[in-house]
Each structure stands twice: as C-alpha cells, then as structure tokens.
Amino acid sequence: MKLNKTPQSENEPQTFKGYSAVATLYADRVEIRRNRFAKLAGHKDSTTYFADILKPHGKPPTRLLRRHLIW
Numbered sequence: 551m552k553l554n555k556t557p558q559s560e561n562e563p564q565t566f567k568g569y570s571a572v573a574t575l576y577a578d579r580v581e582i583r584r585n586r587f588a589k590l591a592g593h594k595d596s597t598t599y600f601a602d603i604l605k606p607h608g609k610p611p612t613r614l615l616r617r618h619l620i621w
Contacts, residue, residue, distance in 0.1 A: 566573045570588040574581045579599045 561577065564575045566575065570593070571582050571584045574583070578601075579597055582596045582598075584593045584595055
C-alpha cells in the first residue's frame with residue numbers, strides 16, 4: 551500500500567493505493583474505488599462515513615494475512 555505525499559492542508563484528502571482498489575481518506579469519509587478487474591469480479595465502489603463506523607474490528611496478522619480490517 552502506497553501513501554501519497556503529505557497533504558498541503560488538513561482539508562486535502564489522502565490517497566492509499568492497494569492491489570485492487572484506491573482508498574481516498576477525507577475528513578468525514580473514506581471512498582474506495584475498485585479497479586476494472588475487481589469490478590469484473592463483482593466488487594463495487596463504496597463510501598463509508600466515519601459517523602457510521604461503530605467499532606473497527608481487526609484480525610491479528612498471520613503468515614498469509616498481514617493485517618485485515620473488518621468494517
């Protein structure tokens with residue numbers, strides 16, 4: 551996952567590039583945009599507002615999985 555350069559102001563979004571999606575972090579929400587191949591597999595773009603997140607659940611890292619967050 552690559553993190554873009556530090557934003558110039560607090561209002562600018564931060565972008566995280568993953569294997570099959572790009573997550574853009576805003577002050578009030580996270581937008582996940584899937585690439586073309588992930589969309590062919592049935593995954594859709596999504597927007598999650600921080601107010602809707604009650605508690606982030608995580609799984610401990612394993613040999614096959616470094617870190618995984620469940621919304």
